[in-house]
Amino acid sequence: MKTTPLIALFALCTASLPAQEPKAAFEVLFDGSSFNGWKQSGNWVIEDGAMFRKAKGGGISYQAKPVPDDFELQFEWKVGKGSNSGVYYRPGQYEYQILDNSAHADGHNPRTSAASLYFCMQPSRDATKPVGEWNSARIVCKGTVIQHWLNGEKVVGFDYTDPKHAFNVEMLAKRGGDVAARGAFLSFQDHGDPVWFRNVRLRTLGPDEELDRSAVTPAEISPEVLAAEKAKLDGILKRREDAAAKAKAKKN
Incomplete structure (x- = not known):
């Protein structure tokens, strides 16, 4: 077959491109059948493939290893009417808020509503599904960038070193949080209300992985x-x- 100069040039350019680093695979932390790697006081049970906070007694944490510095966490959650919970993924007050926005008082303030970085950064809007339905969530953190996703939509996305977010960072600090802290065990909060989690999985982000950089405008308060x-x-x-x-x- 005769090779034209254009095809040859394309082949040369393609061959010279660096190989893209493959994404790390997700590790399943909770598969719906056992609490392997998790620590709790017996008040969390497995119900229809989900972990369910059945009674008071404290939160549940994944103790097999700490959350990586740069990571993507995926999980699904649902709440009962008026329920409040949270997902802690870094030391201190790093909390992805889990909430029934429609019936809990924290739902009146976007900065403490579902999918917020609690008492720090509010989501762009209320993207929750009706109470009793499953919500899909993602937490993506790399370097100084924090992203919260809810039902396929990025609702929180900011770089905490950006001066325009200084007030938000200060809010977290006043509650005892440090945005630079790393190395916590993943934990789900027991706030006294019924809450369910399932399909919990985690992966480490590679140094060359690019994040979604689309702009997110926090809801007005x-x-x-x-x-x-x-x-x-x-x-x-x-x-x-x-x-x-x-x-x-x-x-x-």
């Missing part, structure tokens, strides 16, 4: 909600100060 938020935070800080003062007095 009304002045009334901001005032209530400030009052709530002031209360948290006051209780913390009182507890520290009592501990100091007891020590002396």
Whole structure:
């Protein structure tokens, strides 16, 4: 077969392209049949292939290994009416909020609504499904970029070193969170309400993997909600100060 100069040039250019690094495979953390690798107090059970918070007793955490610094976590969740829970994936207050937005008070504030980075960054909109239906979620973190996805939509996406997000980072810090912290065990919160999780899987992001860079605009928060938020935070800080003062007095 005769090779034309154009075909030869294309072949040469293609051959010179660097091989793309294959994505790391997902590791299944919960397959719906056992709690292997998980630690809890017996208040979580397996129900129809999902882990279910049946009674009070604390959260459940995956203790086989900590969450990688750069990762993608996928899971599905659903809640009962008025339920509140969360997914903690980095030390401190790194929480993907799990919530019934329609019936829980935290749903009034976008910064504490479902899929928010709790008390830090609000989602672009409420993308939850009706209570009792399964929601699909993703958490993608690489370097200083944090993304929360809900039902196929990126609803949180920001670089915490960007000065325009300084207020959000400060909010997290006041609650005791550190955006630079790494190395936590994945855990699901017991907040006293019925909540279900299933199809939990995790993979490490490669150094050359590109993230979705599409812009996300956080939902607006009304002045009334901001005032209530400030009052709530002031209360948290006051209780913390009182507890520290009592501990100091007891020590002396």
